[in-house]
Amino acid sequence: MHEKCQTMKPRLQKHANINMLETLRNLKNLIVVCGHFGAGKTNFAVNLAREKAEAGNKVTLIDLDIVNPYFRAADNVAELTTLGVKCVVPDFANTNVDIPSLPPTVMGALEAYEREPDRVTILDVGGDNGAVALGMYKRFFKENGYDLLYVINMYRPLTEDIEGAEMILREIEWSGRIHATGIVNNSNLGVETAAADITDTDSWAREFAKKCGLPLVCTCADVSLAGKLDSIPDVFYIKNATKQIF
Amino acid sequence: MAKKVLMKGNEAIAEAAIKSGCLHFFGYPITPQTEISEYMAKRMPKVGGLCLQAESEVSAINMIMGAAASGSRCLTSSSSPGISLKSEGISYLVGCDLPCVIVNVQRGGPGLGGIQPSQQDYYQATKANGHGDEHILVLAPSSVQEMAQLTSEAFDLADIYRMPAMILADGALGQMMEPVDFELGTKREIPEKTWACNGTEGKRKKNIINSLLIDPDELETSVVNRFKRYDEIAEKEVKYEEYKCDDADIVIVAYGITSRICKTAIAAARAKGIKVGLFRPITLWPYPKKQLGALADKAKHFLVCELNMGQMVDDVKVATECKKPVSFFGRTGGVIPSPDEVLAQIEKLAAAL
Known part of the structure; x- marks a missing residue:
């Protein structure tokens, strides 16, 4: 019986997170990913979309980034589409047009979520004031319930201390007219990240979550570090989704 | 601050400027360098400095002239079309022998062009940044770490030689994230700014900063003297990197983000047994002529790689x-x-050697 299940879902075997973290499984189906720019929101959102899809969910990923000109969720459309993830990206993402417009398909995707509430709908929001893009969709969050995950990286200079990280969280909540419900610790130094760099940030992340009165939903680490972070609970192993240019 | 931090290239420039004692930033937003302004707006009030969004790039460069004349370390940044607007001011800064740092995070042109990365302003930066017989220092970083380190060095060089220094980056370097250690790099001794217009307090003769010299002989003397300084800079301040050039049949010449792409290509070519190396100019002005020239006796072929139509080719020739x-x-x-x-x-190229 057990073997049969595995052969039926070969994709699950390949991925490091065969068993999705309970904290991620328990999230509401409408998930907003926010944070200081450069915290790693897109990496987290793309990996969460992949994880949810591989666990058999219907998934929509909305690139709501009106801040970044390049390196964005739209870079991952091809891979996610093959996993069955519906991707909604701004018309001008990764083109030469510098217009922070949001297409009507975003509203369409949120309306689809209302009709189909078991569809996991993830919004990848631009950094800092990029959260202003959320304001116009407030009705959907208010009426349907949501989780807003605030992604933090202790190695980012303006969020290296708890005060700085909290200030940006409040700015985001104010611009987006929405409140955070959980914290994601994505502290990393890019390709140079060692296991110790992540474990060193655990107590900081917990203290920050406590100060904000929010749960620490998970700690992210690159899949290459699998097995090296057993001292921390709820580690979400992710694959780098940033476009590589060299 | 932790020893290493993860930053966007644009942020690294801004933080390095603040760590170098820059207290004045004047700019105008343009993709892909706007994070410099945003970072300055958040950080400058905390260090007692000033970040001001001017009404245009022309205003910003003229504000730089005022701040530089007072002896303050100051920074302005823009991307390609914005730098064109600054060109008159840059020439005036040179004519006044004023130090400052100008950042160009290049995007595609000509005209309004696009917002993706380019190296299409090589000519402009190294040969024609403004009118008149003049040069500015041009430094080309190839990593976020260098965005920080070269910004710090640019401030020192600008002060030592009393001239503007430019960081010539590109959108990819501005937007990408890498770890940075701000403690790396060397600090230079900076001469006292006895020329600055910062108040005589009735104790000295007033200083005058001006680029208008009506008498042709006087103007000629000032230009010739400036060019003697340029010769000294060319002798002392050239920076470059040689990578696997010792046995190279083919030497790639590339700077900035392109050099990173070339290094990956070189590793793949070496794995196939092709002897190829990289010569990376770090100062684009002064250009490392002698050092590159020395390779011409060993290598068989030079390949210039750039994000443009070949603007550096003549310098290599x-x-x-x-x-x-x-x-x-x-x-x-x-x-x-x-x-x-x-x-x-x-x-x-290897097949044809």
Whole structure:
């Protein structure tokens, strides 16, 4: 019986997170990913979309980034589409047009979520004031319930201390007219990240979550570090989704 | 601050400027460098400095002139079209012998062009940044770490030689994130700014800063003296990197983000047994002519790689005195070549050697 299940879902075997973290499984189906720019929101959102899809969910990923000109969720459309993830990206993402417009398909995707509430709908929001893009969709969050995950990286200079990280969280909540419900610790130094760099940030992340009165939903680490972070609970192993240019 | 931090290239420039004692930032937003302004707006009030969004790039460069004349370390930044607007001010800064740092995070042109990365302002930066017989220092970083370190060095060089220094980056370097250690790099001794217009307090003769010299002989003398300084800079301040050039048949000449792409291509070519290396000019002005020229006796072929239509090719031909053939490969308009595309060029050249 057990073997049969595995052969039926070969994709699950390949991925490091065969068993999705309970904290991620328990999230509401409408998930907003926010944070200081450069915290790693897109990496987290793309990996969460992949994880949810591989666990058999219907998934929509909305690139709501009106801040970044390049390196964005739209870079991952091809891979996610093959996993069955519906991707909604701004018309001008990764083109030469510098217009922070949001297409009507975003509203369409949120309306689809209302009709189909078991569809996991993830919004990848631009950094800092990029959260202003959320304001116009407030009705959907208010009426349907949501989780807003605030992604933090202790190695980012303006969020290296708890005060700085909290200030940006409040700015985001104010611009987006929405409140955070959980914290994601994505502290990393890019390709140079060692296991110790992540474990060193655990107590900081917990203290920050406590100060904000929010749960620490998970700690992210690159899949290459699998097995090296057993001292921390709820580690979400992710694959780098940033476009590589060299 | 932790020893290493993860930053966007644009942020690294801004933080390095603040750590170098820059207290005045004047700018105007333009993609892909706007994070410099945003970072300055958040950080400058905390260090007692001033971040001001001017009404245009022209205003910003003229505000720089005022701040520099007072002896303050100051920074302005923009991207390609915005730098064109600053060009008159840059020439005036040179004419006044004023130090400052100007950042160009290049995007695709000409005209309004696009917002993707380019290196299309090489000519403008190294040969024609403003009118008149003049040069500015031009430094080309190739990593976020260098965005920080070269910004710090640019402030020192600008003060030592009393002239503007430019960080010539590109959108990819501005937007990408890498770890940075701000403690790396060397600090230079900076001469006292006895020329600054910062108040005589009735104790000295007033200083005058001016680029208007009506008498042709006087103007000629000032230009000639400035060029003596340029000779000294060319002698002392050239920076470059040689990578696997010792046994190289083919030497790629590339700077900035393109050099990173080329290094990946070189590793792949070396794995196939092709002897290829990289010469990376870090100062684009002064250009490392002698050092590149020395390779012309060993290498068989030079390949220039840039995100433009071949603006550095002539400098390579001059440096190598055309002793060996010089080829070019580049993409333009905001398109970045993949390492595989560069590898294909290397293989083509290797087959013809």
